[in-house]
Amino acid sequence: MTTPFDVAVVAIPGGVALELAGEVDGAATEPLLAAAEQAAASSPPGAVLLDFTNVSYINSTGIALIVSVLARARAQRRVVVAAGLSEHYRQIFDITRLSDFIEVCTDRDGAARRVADAGG
Amino acid sequence: MSRRRQPGPRRLAAFTVASTVGNERVALARVAAAVSACGLSPAQLERLKTAVAETTMNAIEHGNGGDPSLPVAVVVDQDGDGLVVTVTDEARHGSTTAAAAEVPDLDAKLAGLQSPRGWGLFLIRQMVDRVEEATEGTRHVVRLIVHPGDGTGTAEARL
Numbered sequence: 001m002t003t004p005f006d007v008a009v010v011a012i013p014g015g016v017a018l019e020l021a022g023e024v025d026g027a028a029t030e031p032l033l034a035a036a037e038q039a040a041a042s043s044p045p046g047a048v049l050l051d052f053t054n055v056s057y058i059n060s061t062g063i064a065l066i067v068s069v070l071a072r073a074r075a076q077r078r079v080v081v082a083a084g085l086s087e088h089y090r091q092i093f094d095i096t097r098l099s100d101f102i103e104v105c106t107d108r109d110g111a112a113r114r115v116a117d118a119g120g
Numbered sequence: 121m122s123r124r125r126q127p128g129p130r131r132l133a134a135f136t137v138a139s140t141v142g143n144e145r146v147a148l149a150r151v152a153a154a155v156s157a158c159g160l161s162p163a164q165l166e167r168l169k170t171a172v173a174e175t176t177m178n179a180i181e182h183g184n185g186g187d188p189s190l191p192v193a194v195v196v197d198q199d200g201d202g203l204v205v206t207v208t209d210e211a212r213h214g215s216t217t218a219a220a221a222e223v224p225d226l227d228a229k230l231a232g233l234q235s236p237r238g239w240g241l242f243l244i245r246q247m248v249d250r251v252e253e254a255t256e257g258t259r260h261v262v263r264l265i266v267h268p269g270d271g272t273g274t275a276e277a278r279l
Contacts (some may be wrong), residue, residue, distance in 0.1 A: 002145055026141065059144075060174055060239035067229050069238040074230060088166040095246050096239060097226045 014119025015046030020067035021054035024062030046119025053084030083111035129199040136191035139184035144176040161270035171247035183209025211260035
């Protein structure tokens with residue numbers, strides 16, 4: 001059983017949250033990059049929270065999409081924070097070194113506080 | 121003097137999927153079901169699932185060029201203390217071999233010097249204890265080998 005990808009862009013104190021849901025794979029390309037574009041246009045520019053709480057699957061194409069979102073945020077000198085990753089995907093973030101550039105928080109509340117600190 | 125014979129591999133599953141994107145998830149689920157009683161830790165099982173999905177996706181997209189008429193064969197064997205998942209494609213469109221693959225460099229990707237893509241083979245190698253590749257006849261074969269309960273060769277130990 002597969003769950004289609006969905007993403008919501010939500011303004012939060014200090015920045016913007018991309019609330020991802022379902023499967024981050026090739027089918028997520030268009031909506032995730034559009035969401036990243038929307039986040040990049042947000043004003044004032046703050047930190048970006050990637051919320052994976054409702055994500056069930058990430059494949060190598062999904063990793064590439066996250067790299068693209070990260071590259072765009074870094075070009076704007078925005079801090080990127082992640083929340084809600086399972087232990088397996090936290091390990092993949094370590095292996096790929098995404099966690100060198102994305103601060104991985106255990107829960108959404110902690111990540112939101114980090115965004116408020118970084119973006120405020 | 122009698123010698124105890126080593127038992128041969130025990131086949132746990134053998135199936136094919138059509139070369140349609142999305143079928144890597146079918147392979148993942150069937151392999152996970154086949155190895156459910158083999159003593160893999162939950163973390164090992166998650167890593168094997170990722171390796172199987174990525175290997176099958178490579179076979180679908182590269183080896184078989186996304187041609188739904190070409191099958192990807194998946195076989196799961198228990199051999200001694202190891203689990204071996206064999207993924208075979210028809211190598212009609214040129215498989216991406218581990219040896220030929222560019223090593224992903226996140227710094228280079230973030231700087232725009234490398235494509236953001238190219239993580240598949242890297243992940244496969246990190247997720248299991250050993251990866252073997254071969255050309256058998258006209259087919260491209262990848263074997264993923266995992267030793268249940270032993271994280272020494274995987275990313276778990278390398279981190």
